[in-house]
Amino acid sequence: MSRANTDPEKVKAQRARYRALHRDELRRKGNERYARDSRQILGRRRDSKYGLAPGQFDRMVARQGGVCAMCRGKFDRHGPVVDHDHETGRVRGLLCFACNRRLGVYELIREIAERYLAWAQR
Numbered sequence: 233m234s235r236a237n238t239d240p241e242k243v244k245a246q247r248a249r250y251r252a253l254h255r256d257e258l259r260r261k262g263n264e265r266y267a268r269d270s271r272q273i274l275g276r277r278r279d280s281k282y283g284l285a286p287g288q289f290d291r292m293v294a295r296q297g298g299v300c301a302m303c304r305g306k307f308d309r310h311g312p313v314v315d316h317d318h319e320t321g322r323v324r325g326l327l328c329f330a331c332n333r334r335l336g337v338y339e340l341i342r343e344i345a346e347r348y349l350a351w352a353q354r
Contacts, residue, residue: 282314282323289314292326301325302335 237243250260266273279289299306305328312326315335329337
């Protein structure tokens with residue numbers, strides 16, 4: 233009766249050899265899985281990144297009536313974008329791609345303007 237290898241370094245080496253020998257097959261299977269399940273995969277990644285509970289994103293979309301929290305327009309082909317405070321990580325709502333980009337620019341402009349005003353008040 234053979235035992236499974238429990239030496240972590242040997243297991244790591246075996247896995248590396250297997251991946252090297254089966255690289256094309258593994259890549260093809262991964263691409264097929266991603267094509268089939270991309271929405272679910274991206275949804276899990278998004279939920280993890282922003283600390284959202286399962287289903288919370290869909291509830292946010294419904295609560296906002298399926299529209300952007302800023303411009304109240306329908307989401308474009310990019311779909312809803314999670315807006316969050318970069319310092320605290322707190323999720324503020326869902327924006328369309330254009331409003332999310334604009335908000336980033338406006339925040340940058342505000343920071344620059346505050347530096348100019350601070351300098352001018354010296």
